[in-house]
Amino acid sequence: MKKSLSFRAFITAVCVAIILLLSIALIRVSINHSREVTTSLSEDIVASHAEALTGRIGLLGTPLATLLDTLAFTDFVHSKLDVKDRVWLGTLAKILAKSPHLSTLYFGDENGNSFVVRPIYNASDRGRLSAPEHSVIMVDYNQFNGEQTRIFFDRNMLVITEFLYDNDNYDPRVRPWFIETEQGGDINVTEPYYFYFFKHFGITFSRRSLDGNSVIAADFTLDSLDDVMAEMAYSADSKIYLFTAKESLLASNQIIKADDPSKKIVLQDLGLKAFISNLSHVNRSDGESRRIDWQGQEWQLIITPMVMSEYEILYLVNVVSLESVLADSNDFYNDLLLISLAVVVLSLLIVIIATRHVVRPLTFLAKSLKDIQRFSFKRRTYKSSGITEIDQINETMLMMEAVLFNFIENLKQVARSTAPEEMSSSLVSQVQDILKSDDCLLFTNSLQSRDKFSLAAKIGGYGQMNLQALYDSTPAAFQQSIYELSQNEMIRLSTQHQAGFMMPLFNRNKQNTGALLICFNDKVNADIRGRLAFVQEFIGFNELVLEHLETAEAQTNLFHAFVMMTASAVDVKSAYTGEHCKRVPELTQMLAEKMVADKGVFSGFKMDKKQWEELLLAAWLHDCGKVSTPDFIMDKSTKLETVYDRIHEVRMRYEVLKRDAEIGYLEAVLEGADKRQARMHCEQLQRTLESEFAFVAECNLGSEFMADDKIARLDKLAQRTWLRTLPDDIGISRQEKVKKTAQTLPVIETVLTNKIEHFYAWDEKKKLPVNGLRDFKIKQPEYQYNRGELYNLGIKAGTLTAEDRYNINEHIVQTYMMLDQLPYPEHLKNVPIIAGSHHERIDGKGYPLELAGEEIPLQGRIIAVADVFEALTASDRPYKEAKPLSLALKIMANMVKDKHLDQELFDLFLTTGVYSQYATEYLTEQQIDIVDIDSIRGIYLPAIDDDSLITKQKVIA
Numbered sequence: 034m035k036k037s038l039s040f041r042a043f044i045t046a047v048c049v050a051i052i053l054l055l056s057i058a059l060i061r062v063s064i065n066h067s068r069e070v071t072t073s074l075s076e077d078i079v080a081s082h083a084e085a086l087t088g089r090i091g092l093l094g095t096p097l098a099t100l101l102d103t104l105a106f107t108d109f110v111h112s113k114l115d116v117k118d119r120v121w122l123g124t125l126a127k128i129l130a131k132s133p134h135l136s137t138l139y140f141g142d143e144n145g146n147s148f149v150v151r152p153i154y155n156a157s158d159r160g161r162l163s164a165p166e167h168s169v170i171m172v173d174y175n176q177f178n179g180e181q182t183r184i185f186f187d188r189n190m191l192v193i194t195e196f197l198y199d200n201d202n203y204d205p206r207v208r209p210w211f212i213e214t215e216q217g218g219d220i221n222v223t224e225p226y227y228f229y230f231f232k233h234f235g236i237t238f239s240r241r242s243l244d245g246n247s248v249i250a251a252d253f254t255l256d257s258l259d260d261v262m263a264e265m266a267y268s269a270d271s272k273i274y275l276f277t278a279k280e281s282l283l284a285s286n287q288i289i290k291a292d293d294p295s296k297k298i299v300l301q302d303l304g305l306k307a308f309i310s311n312l313s314h315v316n317r318s319d320g321e322s323r324r325i326d327w328q329g330q331e332w333q334l335i336i337t338p339m340v341m342s343e344y345e346i347l348y349l350v351n352v353v354s355l356e357s358v359l360a361d362s363n364d365f366y367n368d369l370l371l372i373s374l375a376v377v378v379l380s381l382l383i384v385i386i387a388t389r390h391v392v393r394p395l396t397f398l399a400k401s402l403k404d405i406q407r408f409s410f411k412r413r414t415y416k417s418s419g420i421t422e423i424d425q426i427n428e429t430m431l432m433m434e435a436v437l438f439n440f441i442e443n444l445k446q447v448a449r450s451t452a453p454e455e456m457s458s459s460l461v462s463q464v465q466d467i468l469k470s471d472d473c474l475l476f477t478n479s480l481q482s483r484d485k486f487s488l489a490a491k492i493g494g495y496g497q498m499n500l501q502a503l504y505d506s507t508p509a510a511f512q513q514s515i516y517e518l519s520q521n522e523m524i525r526l527s528t529q530h531q532a533g534f535m536m537p538l539f540n541r542n543k544q545n546t547g548a549l550l551i552c553f554n555d556k557v558n559a560d561i562r563g564r565l566a567f568v569q570e571f572i573g574f575n576e577l578v579l580e581h582l583e584t585a586e587a588q589t590n591l592f593h594a595f596v597m598m599t600a601s602a603v604d605v606k607s608a609y610t611g612e613h614c615k616r617v618p619e620l621t622q623m624l625a626e627k628m629v630a631d632k633g634v635f636s637g638f639k640m641d642k643k644q645w646e647e648l649l650l651a652a653w654l655h656d657c658g659k660v661s662t663p664d665f666i667m668d669k670s671t672k673l674e675t676v677y678d679r680i681h682e683v684r685m686r687y688e689v690l691k692r693d694a695e696i697g698y699l700e701a702v703l704e705g706a707d708k709r710q711a712r713m714h715c716e717q718l719q720r721t722l723e724s725e726f727a728f729v730a731e732c733n734l735g736s737e738f739m740a741d742d743k744i745a746r747l748d749k750l751a752q753r754t755w756l757r758t759l760p761d762d763i764g765i766s767r768q769e770k771v772k773k774t775a776q777t778l779p780v781i782e783t784v785l786t787n788k789i790e791h792f793y794a795w796d797e798k799k800k801l802p803v804n805g806l807r808d809f810k811i812k813q814p815e816y817q818y819n820r821g822e823l824y825n826l827g828i829k830a831g832t833l834t835a836e837d838r839y840n841i842n843e844h845i846v847q848t849y850m851m852l853d854q855l856p857y858p859e860h861l862k863n864v865p866i867i868a869g870s871h872h873e874r875i876d877g878k879g880y881p882l883e884l885a886g887e888e889i890p891l892q893g894r895i896i897a898v899a900d901v902f903e904a905l906t907a908s909d910r911p912y913k914e915a916k917p918l919s920l921a922l923k924i925m926a927n928m929v930k931d932k933h934l935d936q937e938l939f940d941l942f943l944t945t946g947v948y949s950q951y952a953t954e955y956l957t958e959q960q961i962d963i964v965d966i967d968s969i970r971g972i973y974l975p976a977i978d979d980d981s982l983i984t985k986q987k988v989i990a
Contacts (some may be wrong), residue, residue, distance in 0.1 A: 048384040049377065056373040057119035066273040081140065091193065096132055097251050098220045104138075104249050105242050122190040125150060126170055136235065138230070139250035141205025145177030165193050180821035210237040210250040217241070225281050225297055228252060236283070262286040272352040275339075276300060280312055283347065297660040305350070308334055312348045330354060332521045394424065400716050401592035405975045457490035460572065464549060467571070468564055471530065471554045476500045477538075487546065493552070498526045500550055503535070513546050515565055526550075536569060540580040593650070596761045600653045603660055606667070613903055618652035620951050624938070627945040628895070634937050638891075648892045649866035655896050658847030661799075671733045672825040672832045679822065680733045680806055686755050686784045687726040693755070694718040725750045729785070735832035744827055751785035751823050787821030801846065806853050807869075809846055814839050845872050846881050866890055871897040876932035898942055901925055907976050908957050918952055919964045926972035936973055943969060 048970045096125045129152035141147040151171045153164055162171055164784040168185040175181045179204070205211050239250035262273045262284050275283040280300040282289075289298060293515060300306050308325050315321050321336040335351040465473040471495030476486040486501050503510065503522060503896045510516040518533040525534065530552040538547040549572060553561075602616035625648060628635040630918065640648070659667065665675045673679040686948045698715035702708050732739065732747060739747075757780045762773040772790035801809055819825075819836050828834060833841070852865035870884060870893030877885030889897075905924060908915035916924065922943065928934045942948060943966055952961050 044388045045381065045384050049381055052377050052380045056377060072350060097135060097253060101220060101238060101249050101251060102127060117192060122170065122186060122643055126190065134254055135727040136254050137252040140247060141211050142247040145204045145206055147175045147203065147205040149173040157820050168193055173200065175200055177204060205759050210239040211248045214239040214241055214248045224277060225283055257625040270354045274350040276305065276312060276348045277311060277348060278384060279347050309336065314622040315348065325498065327352065382394055394420065403817060407986045415429065461490045461492045464551065464568055468551060468561055470551045472552040473691065474498060474550040476550065483544055488741055489547065495527060495529055495552065498550060500548060510535060510946060511535065511548060519586060529554065531555055534565060537571060538572065546580065565601045565630060596650055599657055603656055606660065612909060614653065614656050616903045616955060617655060617896065618649050618900045621652040621896050622649060622946045624673065624895055624899060624942055625952055627941055627947055631913060631941060635941065647861050647864055648867065651864045651892060652896050654852060654864065655871050655900065656843035656844060656848065656866045657851055661847045662844045664927055666837050669832050669837060672735050672828050673822060675820060683729055683784065683820045683822065684726060687722050689716045689721050690755050691719050716743050729826065732826045739827065747826055751783055754781045754782045755784055757782050782988055785823045785826065787823050791820040793818035807849050807882060809844065811846065812883040842880060845869055863890065867892040867896065874933045875935060894938055898934055898938050902948065906956055906960060908960065915960055917960050917962050918948065922948060922964060922969050923972065926969045929973040940970065
């Protein structure tokens, strides 16, 4: 598909492009105009500086000109002036004091005579002139080719010192200020020249006296003009120069270093001659302004003529960095750029907001279409754009998407539903949302009774409705696809609703499995009626799922019933197990419920419906392997018992021996032996035989511990022999017969023996699997059964041999092997390990996997506690007496101490009264005694708080 822009992007791009073009043009024009204005403004500023400078020079020069004009009318112009006149000197001193830039006053005549007046302003001047302390004026009086006298005056115009000096025949007539001064009274200004006496450049103002025979002059230093130049700088890097018409430098704001400080600086020396060929060519009224490249930088050169008099003109040259000139323009440019950017952004926002009302509904529509295409439906709210046609399209699309959304959501709910209750709730919610009904109710029936309906789920505010009455009165309605309730039927069902529909549900066998009742408070419009057909199709899939869930639930119930039947079969199989397999799940559930409610150690333990199912199934099946354990071992109450008690065989042998003793007595009498002695011997032997058999019978019970002396006696009496005259290999099974060896009758045998046929090799099916699913650690004995008479009677305690004990313990191996074969759903996959781990120990010494601590599933540890407590307290075991409650708990406490049972679980079992709850229901009144919980807990806990709230208690049966 060819790439394209979105409508919003297109409109926005066009508007932004127009605004940007206008902004760029505006910025371009504004910047050019700004630079022209800035350049013109800089020229105006320089012109104003020139005008101000002219005024400043005028302020400096006018007093000098006035002074010279005034002195021209005084005796100062006469060579015969009394230089020591205090009045004249005082007046002159005041004039000099008010003119700090006036360094020297001169007088010279045509004869070469002259005098010079120099003010002394500070210690520096006194040092330069070698003047005495307190000197304020120095006067040099010179007669050409005559005496040269130097006089120093104090503040009161009194002579401090006076002496002759050598002035190197100073002649004023050769000085420029004398020569250049013309007749007529005009003020003459010399070109700048080096004042050797003061060591800096200056100019001299001069004029002729009235008679024209002498000249009056005043030296003017240029330092003051440099200061004025610094004040008039356009910017920090501006260079300002003041030139005379002859291009001599008068002043500058720059510090100019020269190899010869006495040499006059001209335009050429500053490197500006390349840009200013001749200052006299510059227009006097307009000046000159242009850009130049100088010293590797772009500058603005501004030349401003300064007309001082008709004959005197100065030139102010400003060389200003173009960057400085345009600094304000650049700032203006930046400001204008920011303003333009702000305008663009603001315009962009306005365009976006303006186009949003048009683009948003179009985008919404495009998104809806794409979602439908991808089967990604969402429930969304549409905001009106204010455009009628677009709103109508979107509303229609939303309605279609909502229908599809409801359908897909229902499919998802169905897929996630694992119980009819969840499915039912989802169904009524979806139907109400599609039809916008006020109430929606789902009724279902059962496999056993299809004509009895019960409420499965409802949504809405109205109470219970009696659909059963509608079925009883109008059963035909439940065969229709959609049944609209009449007014009378509606009133019978509800007094609140005005209209209603009933949709029956069917399975694949066309059997009615339920009905959906939909009620409305108001009349139903055509739009709602149009959706009823969709709802009918919509619930069709739900009918299949409900049927499936119904079947799955029936299968689950069947499986649970089969599990319970298997457990019951184990209990029924042997009276010695009583109802153990039934009670352990109940006790397990009691303990697990306390764990879920616990706020302490087990506060994080929670169980959902599936986990409960897993735990209880494991508890029901925890001893299922006992179905493979032989009854004669499970029920073995004496040492010689198998399928029968073989003590009777031993008894018969002793009976034979007693008969043999009687026969021996009779034979002895017949042979002539003393009858009395023979009788005594016979009776003595018979008593011995009776005693031996009584001892064997007692050993057979297994109720007492077999000490070594008893085993020795048993071995001794086992050596007694008897004569068997009948063959023992006839009338027996083929399996038994193959174990017999050929014998010649009669055979002498001992009364107790361990024969070869007493050893039974392992059945292949009962051997521990190698490399199987489980790594069983339990050790299998050499023989499956050892029925040796002497071997069995020699059992030290109880009635079970090592082989018997293994065969009983092996039931847990069989439990694993049986349960591991079943195909479990995901939530039941741990049933084998939970059921099979109840004989493991916390210390890892249990069986058959020797799991330890946390390796044992928590559920397995729960069943272990329940298993032990039930076994200890069961009163339906024929081989033992039931333990009293307190004794059973003490035994279990010691098992906790020995790391046999889980301490935290048993502590919860004890402190929450689970044992009491169980005892009330299952134990006899004689078993229920006083239980000292603190004492019992003290067996496995380091210490019990004296203030414990758990005290002695008696369970009331």
